[in-house]
Amino acid sequence: MDNQFPSRKGLCFCSFRYVLALFMHSCNIIIIAQRMCLSLTMVAMVNSTNPHGSPNTSTEKRLDNTKNPVYNWSPDIQGIIFSSIFYGAFIIQIPVGYISGIYSIKKMIGFALFLSSLFSILIPLAAAVGETWIIACRVVQGITQGTVTTAQHEIWVKWAPPLERGRLTSMSLSGFLLGPFIVLLVTGIICESLGWPMVFYIFGACGCALCLLWCVLFYDDPKDHPCVSLHEKEYITSSLIHQGSSTRQSLPIKAMVKSLPLWAVSVCCFAYLWTYSMLIVYTPTLINFMLHVDIRENGLLSSLPYLFAWICGVIAGHTADFLWSRNMLSLTAIRKLFTAIGLLLPTVFSMCLLYLSSGFYSTIIFLILANASSSFCFGGVLINALDLAPRYYVFLKGVTTLIGMTGGMISSTVAGLFLNQDPESSWFKIFLLMSIINVISVIFYLIFAQAEIQDWAKEKQHTRL
Structure with missing residues (x-):
């Protein structure tokens, strides 16, 4: 079996496409961190000693510890809050899959990553207002995160030589596996030392910083990127000739x-x-x-x-x-x-x-x-x-x-x-x-x-x- 691809001299781990894969790896870590951190912060957010059906906030508890406000949410409300992010991600899959081949991936992912991070920062405020608002924040986060997780696959249509698709894809997607490990280790420490709202502020701020880097580092087509060497551009372009034009x-x-x-x-x-x-x-x-x-x-x-x-x-x-x-x-x-x-x-x-x-x-x-x-x-x-x-x-x-x-x-x-x-x-x-x-x-x-x-x-x- 003869591979129909050019010389593998272009396969170098210092090439920009690997930098891009590691960057997407970091973005996916932040996305899954913003999604999962609520699972642990909920332990600190909920006042399990008050009877269900009491007002939203436990005023006495909040006066005792202003950096860890506590709310009286029943288990069924907690379940809705947990699952709300998946409703947003669920409904956006096919629409994003359709428009990803039409609109700029740079703009789609950049805007979605920024919104997900912004709403992560807003979650403590939404929780203070009422459970309806935090549910709304999570639904919007689900939509934006679903956009990032689906649209990013379009990147490798133009950036991944066929002989490197497996490694580039696994490098970027494995962020969804490393993210939970980091979240489970870090979130508890942040809650104990700084208070649970800081979890959302920190992960939201990290997402905003990555969004700025995304706007600078990423181009939809490697041919247009000023930081990609001519040799790498030629290698990527020539290796993708067999799959034809990617025009939708x-x-x-x-x-x-x-x-x-x-x-x-x-x-x-x-x-x-x-x-x-x-x-x-x-x-x-x-x-x-x-x-x-x-x-x-x-x-x-x-x-x-x-x-x-x-x-x-x-x-x-x-x-x-x-x-x-x-x-x-x-x-x-x-x-x-x-x-x-x-x-x-x-x-x-x-x-x-x-x-x-x-x-x-x-x-x-x-x-x-x-x-x-x-x-x-x-x-x-x-x-x-x-x-x-x-x-x-x-x-x-x-x-x-x-x-x-x-x-x-x-x-x-x-x-x-x-x-x-x-x-x-x-x-x-x-x-x-x-x-x-x-x-x-x-x-x-x-x-x-x-x-x-x-x-x-x-x-x-x-x-x-």
């Missing part, structure tokens, strides 16, 4: 709906986010159930899987590109291999967690392995849509992410129902259902997945809606 044509909706390779990506995105969301939401609960540790130790143990997932995500992207560049496997075989590993190993380690872990260390090891191994999907299904249709990549990413988020929301709800019915045997049911979904998805993917540009996505095709 009318969306071939019928062809997309009939595309089995695209359905394979969608099904596995559903399974991946089902697994990811279930593990990310219920890891602290599982640790508490199995190890009975205090909340501070629980937070530390819950953060460890994210660190190892981040490491595995970066390794997966680099390994996938290495295998393809050395002609060891076809690109389709690589995508299938990494997807199968990323969906089947979490299933195996989750079952080991229930039946083979006999002590503290074995429980933590299997929990880390279950979370970390799912990151191998970074070299598989999570980038597969770019192989199928570079021209429509961000739109397809929006659609597949929407399908995946549906799986994530369902998995959290189903797990909660199981735990409410029978806490003792519920974990077996939760992991068994996850295993069935993952195995079926992998089988479907292994049969129908491809990694070549589809006929309906080629430039010569002029399919209408």
